[in-house]
Amino acid sequence: MDYKDIIVKIRRIIRSINIESKKTQKDYGVSIPQILCLECLKNSPNYQATQKSIRDQLNLNSSTITGIIGRLEKKGMLARLPKIGDRRTTLIALTSLGDNLLQATPDLLQQRLALKLKKISDEELEVIGKSLDILVTMLEIEDLEASPLLMSEDDIQEEIKSDDSEKLI
Numbered sequence: 001m002d003y004k005d006i007i008v009k010i011r012r013i014i015r016s017i018n019i020e021s022k023k024t025q026k027d028y029g030v031s032i033p034q035i036l037c038l039e040c041l042k043n044s045p046n047y048q049a050t051q052k053s054i055r056d057q058l059n060l061n062s063s064t065i066t067g068i069i070g071r072l073e074k075k076g077m078l079a080r081l082p083k084i085g086d087r088r089t090t091l092i093a094l095t096s097l098g099d100n101l102l103q104a105t106p107d108l109l110q111q112r113l114a115l116k117l118k119k120i121s122d123e124e125l126e127v128i129g130k131s132l133d134i135l136v137t138m139l140e141i142e143d144l145e146a147s148p149l150l151m152s153e154d155d156i157q158e159e160i161k162s163d164d165s166e167k168l169i
Contacts, residue, residue, distance in 0.1 A: 020109050028105055034112035037068050038102050048091040077101060
C-alpha cells in the first residue's frame with residue numbers, strides 16, 4: 001500500500017463526516033452535536049440533566065454547550081426548568097418536539113461505527129488502535145483534546161469561536 005492510499009482513506013473519512021453533518025443540518029435543521037445533546041437528555045433520568053452533566057458527557061466546553069442548548073431551546077426541542085428545592089440549579093429537559101426529532105433521525109456515523117467496532121475481535125481492535133496511535137504521533141496531535149463527537153468542519157469552527165470568546169473574558 002502506498003502512503004497516498006492512506007491519505008486518501010483519511011480524506012474519505014473526513015469527507016463522510018462533513019457530508020453527514022451537512023445532510024443532517026439540511027434534512028433536520030440541527031447539527032450533530034445538537035442531536036447528541038438531545039440524546040444525552042433522552043438517556044437521562046426523567047429526560048432531564050444539568051448543563052454541567054451534558055457538558056461532561058459530550059466533552060465540550062461551557063460556551064459551546066450554552067450555544068447548543070440556546071439554539072435547541074429556541075427551536076422548542078428542550079426547555080430550561082428550575083430545579084425543585086434548589087433555585088440555583090437549572091435543569092435542561094427534553095421536550096416532545098426534541099424526542100420526535102430523535103425518532104426521525106437515522107443513527108449517526110459514529111453510532112454505526114461503535115456498533116461495528118463492538119463486533120470485531122480484540123486482536124482487530126488492537127491493530128486498529130495501534131495504527132491510529134501511529135497516525136496521531138506522526139501528525140503530532142497527541143495533546144489535542146479529543147471530543148467524543150465526530151465533528152464537521154462547521155462544528156469545529158463554532159468550537160474555535162467559543163474558545164476564542166472565552167479567552168476574551
